[in-house]
Amino acid sequence: MISNTFGWPLAGYPAVRRMLKVVGSRPFGAVDSLANVMARFTASRYGVGRRMSKADRRAFLGPWRSRGSRRATRQVLAGLLRIDPVMATVEQSLQARLADLPVLTLFGRKNDPYGWQARFGRIFPRATAAGIPDGHHFPFNDDPDAYSAAISGWWTEKAATTDGASSIS
Amino acid sequence: MEWQNPLLRRVFEQLAQELTLVHYDGRGTGHSQQDVTDVSLEAMVSDLEAVIGRTELAQVSLLGQYNSFPFLIQFADIEGKPIHYVDEGSGPALLLVSAGQWSFMFRDMIVRLREQFRCLTFDFPGSGLSPGEPGHDHGLEANARILEGSSTSSICRTSRWWSTMPAGRPVSLPPPCGRNDSGPW
Numbered sequence: 199m200i201s202n203t204f205g206w207p208l209a210g211y212p213a214v215r216r217m218l219k220v221v222g223s224r225p226f227g228a229v230d231s232l233a234n235v236m237a238r239f240t241a242s243r244y245g246v247g248r249r250m251s252k253a254d255r256r257a258f259l260g261p262w263r264s265r266g267s268r269r270a271t272r273q274v275l276a277g278l279l280r281i282d283p284v285m286a287t288v289e290q291s292l293q294a295r296l297a298d299l300p301v302l303t304l305f306g307r308k309n310d311p312y313g314w315q316a317r318f319g320r321i322f323p324r325a326t327a328a329g330i331p332d333g334h335h336f337p338f339n340d341d342p343d344a345y346s347a348a349i350s351g352w353w354t355e356k357a358a359t360t361d362g363a364s365s366i367s
Numbered sequence: 368m369e370w371q372n373p374l375l376r377r378v379f380e381q382l383a384q385e386l387t388l389v390h391y392d393g394r395g396t397g398h399s400q401q402d403v404t405d406v407s408l409e410a411m412v413s414d415l416e417a418v419i420g421r422t423e424l425a426q427v428s429l430l431g432q433y434n435s436f437p438f439l440i441q442f443a444d445i446e447g448k449p450i451h452y453v454d455e456g457s458g459p460a461l462l463l464v465s466a467g468q469w470s471f472m473f474r475d476m477i478v479r480l481r482e483q484f485r486c487l488t489f490d491f492p493g494s495g496l497s498p499g500e501p502g503h504d505h506g507l508e509a510n511a512r513i514l515e516g517s518s519t520s521s522i523c524r525t526s527r528w529w530s531t532m533p534a535g536r537p538v539s540l541p542p543p544c545g546r547n548d549s550g551p552w
Binding site: 199240246249251253254257258261264266267269270271273274275277278280281284336338339342343345346349350353 | 480484
């Protein structure tokens with residue numbers, strides 16, 4: 199099951215690379231370290247927070263009280279700039295070894311500007327494509343009922359009769 | 368469970384000498400109903416009102432804390448690092464992974480799917496409830512090793528599942544294995 203992610207090099211997506219460079223830059227790091235802006239945005243209605251209460255958002259933000267956690271999150275994202283060689287291998291492996299698997303691609307419709315869901319569809323010919331109409335980058339938080347129902351229905355219909363299951367999220 | 372905590376038990380016993388003490392497990396925790404999907408603050412306030420109504424007390428004073436993460440908090444040793452993980456429900460395993468975030472983000476999925484799936488998720492070092500490790504490399508390959516480690520550790524001694532991560536290394540991940548029903552699960 200795949201949601202709002204990628205499985206190939208980012209070399210062909212300069213806008214994404216620019217954003218990651220900003221996240222990994224020293225000025226942004228200084229601001230984020232002081233103001234926790236990235237986690238706060240993630241906790242907003244454009245991230246995971248649309249259905250959360252204020253208390254939930256506070257709980258979600260809890261670990262980012264630590265500046266070390268803020269730094270870890272930035273390093274994870276900035277590190278994506280250096281993984282194109284690995285991602286080229288990943289893409290080859292997906293096509294060569296996993297392409298026959300039944301796959302559910304379940305994307306937030308408002309967060310797929312580069313057509314990554316369709317690209318996964320070309321890698322996995324048996325993929326079932328579904329979407330959360332009002333979903334952004336974290337569609338399981340935007341509409342957990344619809345998201346969970348899509349997984350449950352897909353599993354019941356497609357995957358329960360096959361041997362094994364795959365998860366790429 | 369809080370009665371088993373010596374500190375809390377002493378507090379409760381001292382309060383009970385002066386007051387009528389009423390204690391209950393919040394929805395999804397302890398001995399209360401586990402298969403709930405609504406763990407919102409509003410639902411928990413509704414539960415509180417129901418409990419107060421049942422006690423028929425004219426006046427109550429509240430002592431409590433909001434629990435927005437209604438899962439057992441567990442840690443496993445992976446690559447020598449303490450890794451927080453969630454293991455809820457039963458059925459085919461559903462491993463939820465998002466590097467850089469933490470397991471809280473999957474809460475609302477898990478409470479809906481744990482009746483059908485065994486929902487597993489964990490926090491990479493320095494994220495969520497997993498403590499940071501000095502000098503830990505937060506890059507893809509280091510996190511892939513944690514994911515591989517989870518497949519062979521006590522977290523995932525299971526199952527009819529296997530997995531890779533976004534940008535993972537699918538060719539090097541362990542093969543599927545059978546669920547060990549006689550194990551600690």
